[in-house]
Amino acid sequence: MELNDYLVKNESATASVTAFDSVDAISDSKEGTLACTPHRVVYVRGKDVTDISLNGVNSIEYTSPSYPxxxxxxxxxxxxxxxxxxxxxxxxxxxxxxxxxxxxxxxxxxxxxxxxxxxxxxxxLLRRAVLRVHTPNKSYEFSSKDTNLDQIGHTIRGYEMRKNSR
Structure with missing residues (x-):
């Protein structure tokens, strides 16, 4: 499944990056697409989808690329x-x-x-950036060699600030 196949009609990703859903993953078969829409964070890898509502995000942590x-x-x-x-x-x-x-x-x-x-x-080989998304029920960890992983975090906080200013 591709990201666009999962998104609903008229929903678009404002930020996306190629990422792993594990910090220890190294093969391309473990790689998927992490994206942020105005309402959720979506991670799609093959037939697996992780869908996190932005309303449920308590905090995020970003770690720049480093040696584990x-x-x-x-x-x-x-x-x-x-x-x-x-x-x-x-x-x-x-x-x-x-x-x-x-x-x-x-x-x-x-x-x-x-x-x-x-x-x-x-x-x-595992030197990469890590983004942790915390919700009340679960924490999600995504890692990427892509330098734009931090943009997902910025986008989440941007939507949160926009929602709170209304």
Whole structure:
């Protein structure tokens, strides 16, 4: 389903952006269109639609594109722990009759270090802006590499200000 197929007659999107409905999504199959109309925020991905009434929006949060900190911490932690195992393997390698322990530490440490580097790289791929829309019942989180994600937030607040000035 496309955004225009979902909108009612004479309703138009005043701001739209390509976005993910998860901060961890990376494939194009998880990508949809996030749009703001005068009455609602709509996210369309395939046959799935999320429809949020602007009357129900309590608050919004926008975070500019940044590296996801949990991937930074996890990647550094795994790589550092694996380096410790490699160092222990080298130390045990110097002790007579400890060859099994030395090999075990290397077998665990080297793939672990590589995995830690992969986690850091994956985090770099997930560097994007995040918009959180909070309602009384649920919070929605959208992320996008598009620099115009903040326009959705500005549009929501613009409609709110216009409604309150009447």
């Amino acid at each position: 900190k949990r991937y930074l911490m996890m990647g550094i932690g795994i790589a550092a722990g694996s380096l410790l195992l490699i160092v222990l393997g080298a130390i045990f390698g110097e002790i007579p009759d400890a060859g099994v322990f030395s090999a075990l530490f290397f077998v665990l440490g080297i793939p672990g270090f590589i995995y830690g580097i992969v986690v850091l790289g994956y985090g770099f």
